[in-house]
Amino acid sequence: MAASGKLASFRLPPLPTVGELIKLYKLRAEKQLSQNFLLDLRLTDKIVRKAGCLNGAHVCEVGPGPGGLTRSILNAGAADVLVVEKDSRFIPGLQLLSEAAPGRLRIVHGDILTYRMDRGFQANISKPWEEDPPNFHIIGNLPFNVSTPLIIKWLENIANRTGPFAFGRTRLTLTFQKEVAERLTASTSSKQRSRLSIMAQYLCTVHNCFTIPGRAFVPKPEVDVGVVHFTPLVQPQIQQPFQLVEKVVRNVFQFRRKHCHKGIENLFPEARRVELTQEMMQKADVDPVLRPPELTIPHIRALADAYAHLCIREPGLLSYEFREELRLKHLARKSKAPTGTVTDMPGGTLQSPLQPC
Numbered sequence: 392m393a394a395s396g397k398l399a400s401f402r403l404p405p406l407p408t409v410g411e412l413i414k415l416y417k418l419r420a421e422k423q424l425s426q427n428f429l430l431d432l433r434l435t436d437k438i439v440r441k442a443g444c445l446n447g448a449h450v451c452e453v454g455p456g457p458g459g460l461t462r463s464i465l466n467a468g469a470a471d472v473l474v475v476e477k478d479s480r481f482i483p484g485l486q487l488l489s490e491a492a493p494g495r496l497r498i499v500h501g502d503i504l505t506y507r508m509d510r511g512f513q514a515n516i517s518k519p520w521e522e523d524p525p526n527f528h529i530i531g532n533l534p535f536n537v538s539t540p541l542i543i544k545w546l547e548n549i550a551n552r553t554g555p556f557a558f559g560r561t562r563l564t565l566t567f568q569k570e571v572a573e574r575l576t577a578s579t580s581s582k583q584r585s586r587l588s589i590m591a592q593y594l595c596t597v598h599n600c601f602t603i604p605g606r607a608f609v610p611k612p613e614v615d616v617g618v619v620h621f622t623p624l625v626q627p628q629i630q631q632p633f634q635l636v637e638k639v640v641r642n643v644f645q646f647r648r649k650h651c652h653k654g655i656e657n658l659f660p661e662a663r664r665v666e667l668t669q670e671m672m673q674k675a676d677v678d679p680v681l682r683p684p685e686l687t688i689p690h691i692r693a694l695a696d697a698y699a700h701l702c703i704r705e706p707g708l709l710s711y712e713f714r715e716e717l718r719l720k721h722l723a724r725k726s727k728a729p730t731g732t733v734t735d736m737p738g739g740t741l742q743s744p745l746q747p748c
């Protein structure tokens with residue numbers, strides 16, 4: 392069959408196994424870089440299947456390490472794979488893989504947090520945002536210590552259509568600590584509903600594909616791992632700047648067990664807190680006694696729209712941060728207090744806005 396004949400040509404020639412490579416190059420996992428390797432190619436193949444059809448695709452893989460997932464991506468027929476790896480010890484093994492897949496694997500020794508992915512691929516892979524996603528994917532068994540900052544950065548990129556999303560609605564297939572995967576995909580009122588749930592779901596369709604038990608990794612991490620797939624939405628569910636949405640959501644979830652108006656109050660300077668909170672809740676038509684996890688994305692949209700309206704009317708509001716007001720107040724009190732009082736002691740500084748001294 393022509394199709395299967397074509398598929399067979401994607402497959403890599405015989406190579407040392409990932410386990411043999413690890414031994415060959417004496418690659419001890421570095422805890423600092425959150426290195427937990429997947430050596431079972433059935434599992435890496437399963438992750439890659441969740442990305443969708445990779446036939447002829449362009450792929451950026453985050454943290455390839457010894458290259459197990461990279462092999463599965465290449466075997467799935469990706470035409471152009473660019474891997475970004477911070478630890479130089481993995482580069483020789485990846486070069487071996489690159490020689491086995493001529494012209495299909497490019498290796499970048501760098502940090503994914505600063506790497507300019509928009510410069511790593513040609514503009515002609517782009518698809519207009521309103522059309523189907525481009526044949527460009529980001530895939531990674533992410534280092535845990537960078538996974539949350541990375542997804543927040545990419546969500547902001549999605550909102551602004553920058554970075555990897557300058558090419559269109561680039562899909563992401565990524566691993567997270569199971570708990571983070573659950574937060575990303577949590578529905579309204581669930582125990583895991585959090586800031587991350589709202590920020591991800593207002594911009595993307597998010598699926599928690601499956602869980603990999605910790606014992607499948609070498610060395611075994613203390614937690615299980617979730618594989619999450621993201622497809623950016625054509626139309627974000629909230630049409631306000633990312634920073635504004637992030638600020639509203641951060642404040643709302645500040646007191647997740649209290650009524651939502653408690654967190655919203657902190658969007659406003661103390662002197663006008665009651666009045667402006669009331670106005671914002673009324674404008675948004677959101678019940679102030681709902682708890683943050685009970686808020687749906689339409690509720691958050693109404694709150695963000697109402698807050699944006701107030702910020703246009705009162706331009707100083709957007710830059711107001713209640714923690715800054717507390718800090719200044721605390722400093723003022725401290726400068727007035729006689730020396731030796733509790734505010735001068737190391738433990739006397741403000742721990743939380745709930746416990747002003």
Ligand SMILES: C[S@@+](CC[C@H](N)C(=O)[O-])C[C@H]1O[C@@H](n2cnc3c(N)ncnc32)[C@H](O)[C@@H]1O
Nearest residue numbers: 427428429454455456476477478502503532534
């Ligand atoms: C959890 S391991 C996964 C390795 C491999 N993909 C696998 O599945 O076996 C994470 C990998 O990301 C790399 N890494 C850690 N921080 C990184 C960063 N900031 N940028 C790029 N790679 C990073 C580590 O060196 C390691 O190879």
